[in-house]
Amino acid sequence: MCDVLxxxxxxxxxxxxxxxxxxxxxxxxxxxxxxxxxYSPGVLLGGREVVGRTHDEIYGPQGAPLxxxxxxxxxxxxxxxxxxxxxxxxxxxxEVRVTPMRRPDGTTSLSLLATERVQIDAxxxxxxxxxxxxxxAATVAHEVNTPLQAIESCLHLAGRVDDEAERARYLRLARExxxxxxxxxxxxxxxxxxxxxxxxxxxxGLIERVLxxxxxxxxRRSIQIERDLSPDLPLVVGRADEITQVLINLVxxxxxxxxxxxxxxxxxxxxxGPDSQAMLVIRVRDNGLGIAPELHQQIFEPFFTTNPDGxxxxxxxxxxxxxxxxxxLRVESAPDAGSCFIVEIPAAEKGAGPGKP
Numbered sequence: 590m591c592d593v594l595x596x597x598x599x600x601x602x603x604x605x606x607x608x609x610x611x612x613x614x615x616x617x618x619x620x621x622x623x624x625x626x627x628y629s630p631g632v633l634l635g636g637r638e639v640v641g642r643t644h645d646e647i648y649g650p651q652g653a654p655l656x657x658x659x660x661x662x663x664x665x666x667x668x669x670x671x672x673x674x675x676x677x678x679x680x681x682x683x684e685v686r687v688t689p690m691r692r693p694d695g696t697t698s699l700s701l702l703a704t705e706r707v708q709i710d711a712x713x714x715x716x717x718x719x720x721x722x723x724x725x726a727a728t729v730a731h732e733v734n735t736p737l738q739a740i741e742s743c744l745h746l747a748g749r750v751d752d753e754a755e756r757a758r759y760l761r762l763a764r765e766x767x768x769x770x771x772x773x774x775x776x777x778x779x780x781x782x783x784x785x786x787x788x789x790x791x792x793x794g795l796i797e798r799v800l801x802x803x804x805x806x807x808x809r810r811s812i813q814i815e816r817d818l819s820p821d822l823p824l825v826v827g828r829a830d831e832i833t834q835v836l837i838n839l840v841x842x843x844x845x846x847x848x849x850x851x852x853x854x855x856x857x858x859x860x861x862g863p864d865s866q867a868m869l870v871i872r873v874r875d876n877g878l879g880i881a882p883e884l885h886q887q888i889f890e891p892f893f894t895t896n897p898d899g900x901x902x903x904x905x906x907x908x909x910x911x912x913x914x915x916x917x918l919r920v921e922s923a924p925d926a927g928s929c930f931i932v933e934i935p936a937a938e939k940g941a942g943p944g945k946p
Contacts, residue, residue: 615700672893866936
């Protein structure tokens with residue numbers, strides 16, 4: 590390991606010394622992709638002899654993503670930035686930057702900067718909730734705007750006709766559209782009203798509410814909705830707002846996976862878990878773009894997203910919510926073959942009720 594005092598630049602020595610003992614990794618990689626110097630080992634390289642070795646010699650298959658970034662940086666002459674998951678007994682989510690630099694002797698080496706990402710906390714969960722609410726609000730705005738325009742037209746026409754029967758017909762139509770607006774807004778309030786305590790969940794009811802609010806938006810994108818909801822579901826105790834957040838995210842993800850239209854199918858049912866426990870199963874299927882196998886775990890990592898407008902927190906938070914119930918969220922998918930997101934939640938123990946999750 591290179592001592593920080595070996596740097597000839599006093600400013601560099603000061604900055605590097607400030608990193609001593611921190612989680613930040615600063616190192617130099619030579620053109621043969623071997624570590625030439627380590628200025629701050631941080632989480633990535635701490636406690637290891639690395640100088641003269643490549644990253645995959647240190648970490649085996651776990652080292653492949655960083656090696657690929659280093660090769661791309663050397664080949665392109667441009668900095669490469671990306672996520673890295675490091676499993677050392679504990680899982681670390683890192684952001685890595687590999688930058689080509691020209692040395693005084695004319696050779697090229699790479700500087701490595703690795704920082705550990707902030708773990709998902711309550712603030713980030715709230716941030717994603719606001720983002721999901723914003724997406725839903727944009728959808729509901731369309732649902733409300735159409736009947737409001739109809740109400741305006743009916744009232745205008747009612748004021749212009751002399752025939753009492755005709756006027757009554759226009760007023761009746763306006764009243765029906767007002768009820769439609771009220772129904773949509775009540776569904777939205779019920780959907781996102783924070784649950785004070787766990788309660789028996791009507792899973793099929795939550796699915797239907799989500800589809801009521803997103804149905805027209807999906808239809809405008811030429812996306813058909815299919816349902817296969819079992820009436821015989823195991824009892825699940827939980828918070829309706831949490832399960833709603835999961836469903837909203839999965840439906841919107843499916844919608845974004847089908848830019849040219851397609852089909853979303855929501856299924857509910859029961860299964861038997863490995864320990865013979867009854868499980869609630871929800872599946873959200875689409876016939877969209879699909880997901881490459883190597884991304885099946887990455888999509889659940891914090892900040893990972895293929896959507897330029899996404900936060901990269903939606904699926905990570907969905908998985909955390911479902912795991913909080915002792916369940917699992919996983920995906921089955923292949924490129925151009927669509928995706929199926931599967932939610933599995935253990936049934937409540939016999940006698941469990943509200944306040945007894």
